[in-house]
Amino acid sequence: MDKLERYRQCICKFLAEQSVGENNEPDMECQLIFDGEHVRVASPLENHYQLLDIGWQGLKRVYNCFIHLDIKDNKIWIQRNLTEVNIAQELVNRGIPPEDIVLGLHPPYKRPYTGYGVPSATVLSHSSQRSV
Amino acid sequence: MDKLERYRQCICKFLAEQSVGENNEPDMECQLIFDGEHVRVASPLENHYQLLDIGWQGLKRVYNCFIHLDIKDNKIWIQRNLTEVNIAQELVNRGIPPEDIVLGLHPPYKRPYTGYGVPSATVLSHSSQRSV
Secondary structure: OOHHHHHHHHHHHHHHHHOOOOOOOOOEEEEEEEEOOOOOOOOOOOEEEEEEEEEEEOOEEEEEEEEEEEEEOOEEEEEEEOOOOOHHHHHHHOOOOHHHEEEOOOOHHHHHHOOOEOOOHHHHHHOOOOOO | OOHHHHHHHHHHHHHHHHOOOOOOOOOEEEEEEEEOOOOOOOOOOOEEEEEEEEEEEOOEEEEEEEEEEEEEOOEEEEEEEOOOOOHHHHHHHOOOOHHHEEEOOOOHHHHHHOOOEOOOHHHHHHOOOOOO
16 A cells, blocks of 8 residues: 555544544534645645534533644644644554654754654745645 | 535635735645545535644744634534634625525524524534544
8 A cells, every 4th residue: 555545544543533432512523624635736745634622512612623633745744632642652553654753743943853753855845835 | 516516616715815825934834624525424514624824933833723614514614713804704795695604603592693594403413423
């Protein structure tokens, strides 16, 4: 199987597992958002994956994206994690090499010292543009 | 053209317009997330669309979803809007009937009095489940 397709399937399976749970509140939902097919001119290699709680708990609005992963330039970026799961370690356990995981939650200067990957030069030049 | 396909195209065009702008910061990007193709068992009619700023401004992490729209049960839901644009009015101007727009940002009890749409019984029964 193609490496990126394997990464996509790994992410989708992981997020589907994380989203399983009981939700008995009538105006709440857990959304699993996969943007895995679009090819854009400025960033042809980007895929986006999110898990979020959204809705109303009585009179309180809830909008909470608790996991966000991207595939950019052949690497998996961890962009948000409000869970207790060590997502990078979890991905490594599932066969993703550490150098293909970028800890987006760490500032760029720290990433070379995390034991995980760093963005390639291609991504750095992309990220200075709007990605549409 | 199929009504939902027209709604999808309208949303994508609107979000693409909203995302246009200058971004000269090397570690920032504006992501346009379209989950428009997936069909899931529990919620076959849901599509998700987001616009978010993500990255680092120096030592400050930025993660800001400023627009989120859904298509659920043949209606467009406005789930998040941190812009000054009146998105509901903008969609009406583009030919979407008000009764097909649900103001998710208003609590459920208020929606019948907004002049816009309300969820159908189908969505209410879906929203009590996890949407995977």
